[in-house]
Amino acid sequence: MDAILLQVLNGLDKGSAYALIALGLTLIFGTLGVVNFAHGALFMLGAFCAVTFSKILAISKVVIDPEKTDFLGNPAKIKTPYVEEWFGSFGTFLIDFAVPVSLIAAVPVMILIGIALERGLIKHFYNRPHADQILVTFGLAIVLQEVIKAFFGANPIPQSAPDVFMGSLDIGAMVGFAENAIIYPYWRLVYFFFSLAVISAVFAFLRFTTFGMVVRAGMADRETVGLLGINIDKKFTIMFGIAAAVAGTAGVMYTPINPPNYHMGMDFLVLSFVVVVVGGMGSLPGAVAAGFLLGILESFASMPLIKDAISAIGLPSIDQIIIYLVAVVVLLVRPRGLMGKAGMMED
């Protein structure tokens, strides 16, 4: 029982990342009708916003210490970050909380990047076939990741969670299981609750604001909304920016979980696209539900017990393909996905 609960918890945080990326992906598809294969790259760009912010905070005053030597035997350079020198303990706090604080910078940056991409490139492909959209956005993703590699290198760059969130919580002991039966890192719990907050905020924005109402109306019938004198294209451009910010914030907060590298967007992109398809193209609740569902299933598939049982009947391990197997089954039973609507990608 404890092993099952543990894998459910694991699946929730994996699912959080899938759900956040898939939410943006399906938001763009639902509004602009574009299959955006560059969305994983936006997740990666968000992560590198955190890296850049940390690097800025780490800009240091260099003092030569004649007492110490470097690896070549030259006098060592002692570095003190300027923020620590200028702000003292507040500077130390800023460096410690660099990842969550970088959200403040990442949100506007990602919105601007999203709007620039939409206006500069993607809008030219609205009336082109989906295959063209996939090709151009996939190409864009490759360009973006190569740019990041040129600036930051290919190696992962570790980012730390704030000290207060280091370590793990013994959830099992809290609910009556044995000690160490269900332990879970604090930061992954933070990530899960953060994703719930972002998902709720997006839904609330679309449900309870006039802007959201217009966007929803535009998603249902773009032409009629346009006839009412509303510049729906402008609103959809802003939605692209918001979708980019959602992916970006997901990337920022993911950096302490796995050190970011230029390729991380691609690792998530295909899975998130499957999540969107399973959830139903253009369905926001579908994307979220499928994200969590597939994250949990992926965790179960990598349990030693399941792996042993599968290898006992002579089959190879399924932990990397479970998502695709489920996608095949779902699409056979419900061709429009779990919560898909008629008319989406059926032309």
Added chain:
Amino acid sequence: MSKLVMNRRGLLRSGAVMGAGVALPTIFTASSAAAYTNEPTGSTVTLGFNVPQTGAYADEGADELRAYMLAVKHLNGEGDGGMMNTFSSKELKGNGILGKEVTYVTGDTQTKSDAARASAQSMIQKDGAVMITGGSSSGVAIAVQGLCQEAGVIFMAGLTHSNDTTGKDKKANGFRHFFNGYMSAAALAPVLAELYGTDRTAYHLTADYTWGWTQQESIAAATEAKGWSTAANVLTPLTTTDFSSYVAPVLNSGADVLVLNHYGGNMINSLTSAVQFGLRDKQVNGKNFEIVVPLYSRLMARGAGENVKGIFGSTNWHWSLQDEGSKAFVQSFGQEYGFPPSQAAHTVYCQTLLYADACERAGTFNPCGVGEALEGFKFDGLGNGETEYRAEDHQCFKDVLVVRGKENPTSEFDLLEVVQVTPRAQVEYAVDHPMFAGGALGSCNAG
């Protein structure tokens, strides 16, 4: 009486026939005129550096390339000479190799076997490379080694740690300076037993490919010989990025040690997950829970950040070594690039010098002659103490370093500390050891 009439067309036809007749011998003998593949005939000799320039190991590949360029510089008599000054063999004079200036071409393996073979093929066929070297993955090394055997050129392996490279997949044209999984395990197990005791239960997470399998087999056998037991060995797909679902069940398995048979991005991510789950703060079976990473790399340790602190592993070489060879190399590399070299840079630099030296001693670039010069060659002064290229499997035997993630690093490069220099005798094994069984060296191919 006949009269020879020669018109313009007849003259042209006769000329063409005569020309073809004169050229015929050279057309058919052109390939056989060269005694071996890509025999250098001009004033230069071309080496092929096949490293990952894109993909997950691009930084490691970049460091290898820096070391290769430094070696070429030293071979051609430029710079301070680096380890040529400390190398026990004194054949290298800084006038190229056999009097020919060394030039090079580079290829991108992308850490993919097919891409690596294609770039090696191109360097051999189009660029005339007489030797191929490089790589940061055992899968790639084994693939390229096979190609070089078929093409008739020498392959001087870069960073490859699988037992299979000089085990079941060994080739007469291939040579490995880097250590292997068995050696890591033989060096590490006694240290682990002394530190953590002999009554331990290990849980292995293993990368699901040739290197992972042989590394796990080696470390499990070596630790079991010291009294440890193995609770489980879970194979993880190479493409895994989030290891939380593999790490989460470990504490509940009864194991008190986690062995991460992972390298590169896998190692960074699995170690990060293990530390996040707080494994190192836990007690199991009344003992502190421990994590072990059998193969360490400074470049990878940098990616894992603070998570490496206090964690044991092994490495082929480290820049903090204080022998004359290591000091000369660190000085030379550091002056050139501004930071210390990685173990990948060290091994490829050594391989380039060793190849050049073997050519000088053999007096030829012929792969069979070079191979013969390398087989059984004993040397010193290249940073690993007294070393021997064993003739039977083309594996270098030398001291192995046991290292630990440094608790209080003094610089961004100061991530690992050498705990023990394990003497070569402790990591040696018989040629017919079961972990290296199968396959045959075969005979050298000169093309």
